[in-house]
Amino acid sequence: MTETSTTSPIGRDTPRVDGPRKVTGLAQYTSDFLFPGMLYGVPVEATIANGKLLALDTVAAEKMPGVRAVFHRANIGRIFRSTPAPGFDRVCEERRPPFEDDVIQYYGQYIALAVADTFEAAKAAADAVRATYAKEKSNVEARLEAGHDPDVVFTTYGPVPREQSKRGDPEGAFASAPVKLDETYVTPAETHNPLELHATTAIWDGTMLTLYDSTQGVVNARSVLAQMFGLPKENVRVISKFLGSGFGGKLYPWTHVPLAAAAARQLGKPVKLVVSRKMMFQSVGHRARTQQRMRLGATREGKLVSLMHDYVYHMSMLGDYHEDCGEATPFHYSVPNLRASFGRARRNIGATADMRGPGAVPGLYATESAMNELADNLKMDPVQLRLLNEPRLDESNGLLFSSRHYVECLNVGAEKFGWAKRNPAIGSMKRDGLTLGWGMAGAAWIAGRFEAAANVQLRDDGTVRVACATQDIGTGTYTILAQLASEKTGVPLDNIEVELGDSALPDGPISGGSLATSSVIPAVFKAADQAIASLLIIAVTTPGSPFLGHKPDDLALEGGRIFVKAEGPGKGVPFGDLLRRANARLVTGSGSAEMTAFAPNPKFSKHSFGCHFVEVTWQAEIARLRVSRVVTVMDAGRILNPLTGRNQIQGAVVMGIGMALFEETIYDPQNGAPINSNLADYMVTVNADAPPIDVTFLDYPDKEINELGARGIGEIGLAGIAAAITDAVHHATGVRVRELPVRIENLLV
Amino acid sequence: MSNDDLKSQPADPTRRKFLLTSGSGVAASLVVGYVPALARDAAGEVDLAPTAEGPNIEGAVPITLRINGREHSLRIDPRTTLLDCIRETVTLTGTKKGCDHGQCGACTVHVNGKRVLSCLNLALMHDGEEITTVEGLGTPDAMHPMQAAFLACDAYQCGYCTSGQIMSAVALLKEPCGTDDASVKELMSGNICRCGAYSNIVAAIQQVRKNV
Numbered sequence: 030m031t032e033t034s035t036t037s038p039i040g041r042d043t044p045r046v047d048g049p050r051k052v053t054g055l056a057q058y059t060s061d062f063l064f065p066g067m068l069y070g071v072p073v074e075a076t077i078a079n080g081k082l083l084a085l086d087t088v089a090a091e092k093m094p095g096v097r098a099v100f101h102r103a104n105i106g107r108i109f110r111s112t113p114a115p116g117f118d119r120v121c122e123e124r125r126p127p128f129e130d131d132v133i134q135y136y137g138q139y140i141a142l143a144v145a146d147t148f149e150a151a152k153a154a155a156d157a158v159r160a161t162y163a164k165e166k167s168n169v170e171a172r173l174e175a176g177h178d179p180d181v182v183f184t185t186y187g188p189v190p191r192e193q194s195k196r197g198d199p200e201g202a203f204a205s206a207p208v209k210l211d212e213t214y215v216t217p218a219e220t221h222n223p224l225e226l227h228a229t230t231a232i233w234d235g236t237m238l239t240l241y242d243s244t245q246g247v248v249n250a251r252s253v254l255a256q257m258f259g260l261p262k263e264n265v266r267v268i269s270k271f272l273g274s275g276f277g278g279k280l281y282p283w284t285h286v287p288l289a290a291a292a293a294r295q296l297g298k299p300v301k302l303v304v305s306r307k308m309m310f311q312s313v314g315h316r317a318r319t320q321q322r323m324r325l326g327a328t329r330e331g332k333l334v335s336l337m338h339d340y341v342y343h344m345s346m347l348g349d350y351h352e353d354c355g356e357a358t359p360f361h362y363s364v365p366n367l368r369a370s371f372g373r374a375r376r377n378i379g380a381t382a383d384m385r386g387p388g389a390v391p392g393l394y395a396t397e398s399a400m401n402e403l404a405d406n407l408k409m410d411p412v413q414l415r416l417l418n419e420p421r422l423d424e425s426n427g428l429l430f431s432s433r434h435y436v437e438c439l440n441v442g443a444e445k446f447g448w449a450k451r452n453p454a455i456g457s458m459k460r461d462g463l464t465l466g467w468g469m470a471g472a473a474w475i476a477g478r479f480e481a482a483a484n485v486q487l488r489d490d491g492t493v494r495v496a497c498a499t500q501d502i503g504t505g506t507y508t509i510l511a512q513l514a515s516e517k518t519g520v521p522l523d524n525i526e527v528e529l530g531d532s533a534l535p536d537g538p539i540s541g542g543s544l545a546t547s548s549v550i551p552a553v554f555k556a557a558d559q560a561i562a563s564l565l566i567i568a569v570t571t572p573g574s575p576f577l578g579h580k581p582d583d584l585a586l587e588g589g590r591i592f593v594k595a596e597g598p599g600k601g602v603p604f605g606d607l608l609r610r611a612n613a614r615l616v617t618g619s620g621s622a623e624m625t626a627f628a629p630n631p632k633f634s635k636h637s638f639g640c641h642f643v644e645v646t647w648q649a650e651i652a653r654l655r656v657s658r659v660v661t662v663m664d665a666g667r668i669l670n671p672l673t674g675r676n677q678i679q680g681a682v683v684m685g686i687g688m689a690l691f692e693e694t695i696y697d698p699q700n701g702a703p704i705n706s707n708l709a710d711y712m713v714t715v716n717a718d719a720p721p722i723d724v725t726f727l728d729y730p731d732k733e734i735n736e737l738g739a740r741g742i743g744e745i746g747l748a749g750i751a752a753a754i755t756d757a758v759h760h761a762t763g764v765r766v767r768e769l770p771v772r773i774e775n776l777l778v
Numbered sequence: 779m780s781n782d783d784l785k786s787q788p789a790d791p792t793r794r795k796f797l798l799t800s801g802s803g804v805a806a807s808l809v810v811g812y813v814p815a816l817a818r819d820a821a822g823e824v825d826l827a828p829t830a831e832g833p834n835i836e837g838a839v840p841i842t843l844r845i846n847g848r849e850h851s852l853r854i855d856p857r858t859t860l861l862d863c864i865r866e867t868v869t870l871t872g873t874k875k876g877c878d879h880g881q882c883g884a885c886t887v888h889v890n891g892k893r894v895l896s897c898l899n900l901a902l903m904h905d906g907e908e909i910t911t912v913e914g915l916g917t918p919d920a921m922h923p924m925q926a927a928f929l930a931c932d933a934y935q936c937g938y939c940t941s942g943q944i945m946s947a948v949a950l951l952k953e954p955c956g957t958d959d960a961s962v963k964e965l966m967s968g969n970i971c972r973c974g975a976y977s978n979i980v981a982a983i984q985q986v987r988k989n990v
Contacts, residue, residue, distance in 0.1 A: 044929055049918035051937030052874015052925040054911065058938060061871035094836030097854075147835055148866065149857040224876045224884055224972045225938040273874070273938025274973055306877040503936025503973050676932050676975055683974025708881035708970060715967040719962075719976035 030054060036524060038512040039737060040728075043673035046522055047271075047507040056271040059243040060228040060303050067230070068097055069148040070292050071155040071303040072285060073141035074311065075133045078167035078701020082131040082140055086159040090143055094148030097296055099158060100142040102128040104304045105291045111256045111282075117479060117539075117624065119252045120281045122314060122348055122380040124180070126257060126292075127284040133162065134346040135379045136702040137311025139284055143291050144300060145720075167377040169696035173341040175372020179674035181374070184351035186627075194233075194359040194425050197366030199324075202335035206326025210403045214323060214395040215768040216751075218343070219316040220309065220711060221384050225273020227304040227313050229286045231293035238290055239266045246539035248498050250286070251532040257287045269530040272463045272540070273500045276684075277383035279502075280541045283313045306669065310706035314382030315694055317342040317352040319391045323392045323399035326366075331409050331417045333364035338396060349379040353388030357473040357748075358396055359425030360634060361416040367425075377701050383541065385684065386744040389474055390751075394688075394769070397470035397752035402765065411469055412439050412448060423634030431633035431733035434664040435471065438640045441725060442469070445756040446642035446660040454679070455763040456647075463646040465657075466761025472639040472749035476666065476731065476740040477626025479538035483552040485514060485560045488615040491589060491605035493520045495553060496528040499537030499545050504743050505673035509546050510553060512669055517557035518604075519588035535619065543637075543741030544626055546669065550735040555620025561586050563616035564604055571611040577600060633733050637740050639663040641682070641753040644720075647761040652773045654761075656686050656754060659722045666740030667730040674742055679722040681746025687714040688747070689754035690770050788824035841905050845870065846914030856902055860894075861885045863901035864911060872912040872941045876970070883969030886942040886949075887911050893949035912941035915948065923989065924948050927982035943969045947983045951990060959984065 050056040075082070087099040093388050098104070108126040111119055127139050143154035151434065181190050201211065230241040238258060244250045247267040255265045272279065289302040304313060319342045326335035340350040357368030380523050384390075406413040419436050443449065451467045452458055458465040483497040495514040501507045511525045528534055538548040565581035568574055576584060584596050590601030608615065625631075642660040647653070658683050670673045691712035697704040705711045730738020749767060758776070759765050766775045838853040843863065850868050861878075863888065865871050873896060876884030880898040887896045888910040905977070916922035924947050927933070934940040946969050955961050962980050971979065 044932065047937075048929040048932075048934075049921070051934055051940050052912075052921065052928045052944060053916060053918050054913045055918065056937050056939045058874070059873065060875070061865075063866070063869055063871070112945075147855055147858075148862055149855040150835075153857075222972055223938070224874075224882060224970060225934070225936065226875060271938075272936060273876075276972075303875070306879065306881075383989070503934075505935075526871075545899035672932050673935075676935060676973075676978060679977055680935060680974030681977060684972075707879055708877050709879070713970060713972060714974065714975045714976075715970060716963040716979065717967040719974065720961070722977060 038515045039669055040667065040671070043508055043512060043522070043670045045505055045508045045673065045695040046511045046527065047501065057269045058273050058375055059230065059241045059269065060226070060301065062228070062230055062241045064232065064299040067299040067301055068144050068146060068296060069151040070142050070144045070289055070300050071151040072139040072288065072307065072308070073143065073155045073158045075136060075138040075140050075160070076700065077162050077164045078135055078136040080133050080162045080164040082133060082160060083163055084161040085141055086169045087141065088159040090154040093150060093154045093157060094343065095146040096154045097144045097146065098142065099154060100292055101140065102131065106295055108287050108291055109257050109259055114252070118248055118249065119256060120185060121253050122281055122350055122382050123284055125347055127288050135311065135377055137308060137379060139288060139312065142288050142292055144296060150363065151461050161438060166262045166371060167701035168375055169376055169378060169701045170696060171318065173318065173343055173374040175341045178373055184349050189351055191372065192368065192370040193355050194367065194369040195426065197369040199335045199337045199366040202366035203324050203326040203337060206334050207329050208327045208406055210323065210325040210399055210406055212323055212399060212402060212767055216319045216391040216394055217483065217769055219303045219384060219688065219692050220409045220694045220709065221276040221278030221314065222309065222708065222713060223274040223276055223278060227279065227283065227285060227309060228302065229289040229291040230250040230299055230301040232299045233294050237266065238266050239268065240286065240290060241268050241281055242286060243272055244269045245272065245275045245500055245502055245541055246281065247530060247532040248536045250282050253282045254286065255270060255300045256289060259402065267532040269500050272500055274503045274710055275540070276385040277387060277541060278314050279590050280383055280539055285312070306708060308707045310694060310711070313377050314380050316384035316387070317344060317381040319352060319354055321395035321611065323391070323395050325399050325403045327403060327407065331407050331414050333362055333418050336364045336365040341374055343374045343376045343378065343381065345378050345380045346375055347769065350381045352391065354392030354395065356389040357393055360420065360423040361396065361471065361473055362635070363420035363424060364418065378696060386474060386747045390747050393472060393748045394751045396570045397749050398755060398767065400758040401468065401470065401752065404646045407693055412443050415471060417556055426634065428631065428634040431635045432666065432710045432729055432731035432732060433636070434727050434729055435638040435639055436728060438638055438662040438664050442642045442662040445723060445725065446639060458760060463648055466645040466757035466759070468646060468747035468756025468760055469640060469642045470752035470756060472641065472745050474543060474745035474748055475626060476635040476637050477544060477549040478624060478735065478736055479544050479623065479626060480624040481538045481548040481552040482535035482619065482621035483537070483549060483556045483619060484535050484619050485553065486615045486617045487518065487560050487564055487604055488614055489605050489608035489613065491520065491603055492524045492526060493518050494526040494528065496534045497537040497549055497552065498532050498534040499549060500530050500540040502540045504540065504545070504677060506540065506545055508673060509669055510549060513550060513553040514557060517554060518586065542626065543743040543745065545741065547603065547734050547739050547741050549693040550737050550739060551622035552620045555622065556618045556734060559618025559620060560616050561618070563618060564591065564607070565610045567613060567616065570609055571607065573610055574607060635666040635733060637663070637732070638667065638744050639745055641750045643753040643757045645754065645757040645761055652777060654758065654773065654776065656720050658720050661722060661746065662725045662727065663742065663745060664727045664729060665742045665745060666734060667738040668726045668728055669737065669739050671726065674726060678724045678746035681744070682722045682750055683714045683719050685747050685750030686718060686754065686768060689751040691769055839902065841902055843868065843901065843904065843909060844906060845909045846911060854901055858901045859897055860899040860904055861896035862903045864896060870911050870913050874938055874941055876939065876965060883946060884939050884942040886945040886969065887907040888945060891952070893946050915944065920990055922948065923986050924982070927985045931978045931985065932975070932984040933978040934975050939969060939971045943971065943979055950983065951987065
């Protein structure tokens with residue numbers, strides 16, 4: 030692919046620069062890195078969810094052919110606890126190191142690790158280890174009641190008050206409201222299930238620990254692992270070149286990572302540990318089950334007077350994770366009296382964790398479903414109800430929105446979908462013998478930046494290298510970084526080398542919060558500016574340079590050529606020529622930018638917005654429900670690459686169809702195991718389930734975020750879609766399903 | 779049954795044969811721990827008792843895999859799946875492991891021109907057969923039309939399922955399949971794309987089909 034050097038690549042459909050490697054099998058994911066003498070580790074999983082490990086019989090396993098060791102508490106060596114740090118550092122959800130004690134807190138907790146010459150031998154040995162337990166009754170109850178927590182709870186990201194937002198008198202206003210809604214919405218435990226299995230290959234080289242790790246945050250993983258092994262940070266290197274996605278599940282290190290590292294330390298050889306699909310339901314996080322009571326009060330005209338969002342979520346015995354269902358509640362609509370509060374229910378399950386659109390996705394399912402039901406009670410169009418309650422500012426803090434075009438999203442979506450033709454009567458719309466259901470819902474997601482640093486090199490062969498220790502989880506970060514470097518230097522994408530996914534590079538952001546793109550923009554731009562400044566000094570000082578006698582300020586770089594501003598780019602010199610004349614292989618620049626997300630005193634309320642319009646078809650005779658088309662409109666700042674951007678949103682909608690209709694992790698009350706721990710029993714959307722999805726970006730730049738006005742789009746597409754689908758199901762069938770996923774048996778009435 | 783007998787069996791990845799010859803995954807401990815029981819199988823077909831030989835892999839057996847037109851003479855643990863053999867022994871890592879249970883399609887390869895889930899097959903079952911992996915279709919400089927179409931249509935995101943999607947898509951070109959998108963979607967539903975790039979995958983396949 031060739032770009033003309035004078036045309037900006039920003040905002041253009043740009044095929045991925047890493048695409049040729051992905052389609053030919055050459056892109057190397059963590060488990061694709063093979064090393065001489067590499068051993069294979071397979072963990073042994075606890076088969077109880079609560080109790081104590083009394084004894085491990087490893088004798089048979091250790092004698093098996095090809096087995097190097099069976100590790101457990103007595104022989105794994107020291108693994109220290111990783112403790113929370115201020116800011117966005119050293120984050121991990123299960124802080125108890127593996128094998129630290131004999132207490133079993135969830136089914137699948139690792140109790141031993143078999144290491145052998147081959148995967149086959151390691152698996153056989155792991156299966157041959159026998160454990161004896163003192164088993165206690167496990168609690169995996171699906172119905173949730175809040176436990177006794179203090180008013181402020183400690184969470185993964187710091188302290189959070191359980192009454193997280195309040196204004197006015199929500200109880201009183203609700204009591205006196207002429208129109209009311211009081212319903213409880215339930216979302217199930219969901220498992221991320223990225224297609225790439227979590228994997229770690231650990232290599233000790235003297236004092237240096239190198240980890241090839243399927244992580245969405247190499248910089249954070251380095252900090253966590255350095256503390257777990259008592260090493261200076263510079264002695265740990267984490268590499269994640271290609272990631273088979275993560276959806277939040279790979280943000281922070283799980284217990285298999287230190288296990289692989291400890292085994293490699295004990296054996297003096299590289300150890301590769303690939304987590305099985307079954308283990309991925311047990312020990313690498315999941316989205317919490319939530320139970321959300323929504324109370325909405327409104328005038329007969331549809332003006333909201335009270336909104337109460339009180340929710341409970343489940344969590345592990347060990348974790349601090351907060352499923353922030355109330356994230357979008359306080360600002361999404363105008364309402365004078367509001368409360369968002371939460372409680373927590375501890376269960377004998379693996380840790381809960383961020384999953385794509387954490388908090389807001391289950392939260393918006395509840396709030397948007399409640400809005401749809403309220404519209405029903407009011408006999409009002411649901412779009413109209415939202416338009417009527419559009420806020421002028423963020424009523425939770427009195428701040429203006431940096432950029433909010435939610436009303437335009439609704440209007441454009443309604444227009445594109447043909448919403449005006451909707452007959453609100455249940456089951457009234459038909460096509461080709463099928464009953465149609467039309468539904469809609471709104472969406473929101475946070476915007477801002479993480480701290481980020483980057484490095485840009487301009488080289489004497491006319492190429493550019495841009496480097497940042499962030500990751501590409503499939504969102505297209507390789508391509509974004511190349512586009513940014515190209516934008517600044519005018520060098521075509523073909524001549525830009527992107528280095529990421531390595532903690533040895535300048536510290537980059539996690540691939541999370543939909544913030545990676547917005548975060549790297551100022552860092553890369555500053556780095557490029559600094560490299561260009563170095564280049565201009567060379568231009569005015571190198572003997573034989575045509576720019577001798579000029580000041581650097583007189584010059585500029587455009588389209589890869591240096592020129593005198595007053596003379597225009599026509600007489601420019603390619604920067605590679607100049608570097609060669611100066612006998613400089615390259616000039617380099619560094620740039621960084623601070624974190625603005627979650628800042629204590631923001632000037633604006635910064636969010637992305639959007640909406641979905643959904644059509645389902647219902648064939649009552651054979652109970653066949655299908656999502657047949659989706660129109661999605663996004664107000665997510667400026668879109669840097671619409672080709673990959675549309676794909677992101679479509680993919681999120683596809684996942685949302687799974688959230689609405691298929692996905693649920695089910696815990697067996699007998700032993701506490703996630704019993705549907707495979708991809709046949711935990712159903713996800715397949716190709717035949719995915720309808721045409723029409724995505725529109727409003728593309729308003731949000732200059733409060735960064736100079737390009739780009740926010741992020743990885744998560745918002747999943748927000749609201751389940752509420753739109755259940756609304757459409759109601760329109761077709763008359764059944765309001767308030768507990769996801771919608772099951773056929775719910776509709777057989 | 780000797781190793782030669784195993785080799786002489788035709789490539790027919792039926793459920794029954796898989797069950798009879800499987801020694802990997804969950805069943806691995808059974809093979810090692812309870813070999814006599816398996817050896818007494820009613821059909822009398824199974825005897826996978828490992829024999830002590832080989833420097834690193836006890837019970838290793840010789841096998842020749844023809845992958846992407848090249849012969850690989852190997853000694854492998856008889857429990858090795860075709861997937862693990864291709865990835866770990868032959869070191870062609872373009873083929874991916876997503877579930878190891880035949881549920882996701884990431885490990886799809888071609889055996890004698892037909893798509894096969896390599897995680898559900900033992901390597902020994904394919905001795906001497908023609909195996910094609912994604913690396914055998916094309917390279918970044920000389921892509922197969924399907925690879926080029928996936929690139930142009932952005933028919934992926936993370937890329938992890940992509941090898942399997944492309945292998946299924948190329949096999950689909952020779953399978954009975956209606957011309958409409960719905961038929962393609964049906965035949966591609968054994969390949970999960972958790973990123974959800976399904977529309978673009980269908981677009982890429984239809985683009986190639988139109989040009990064939």
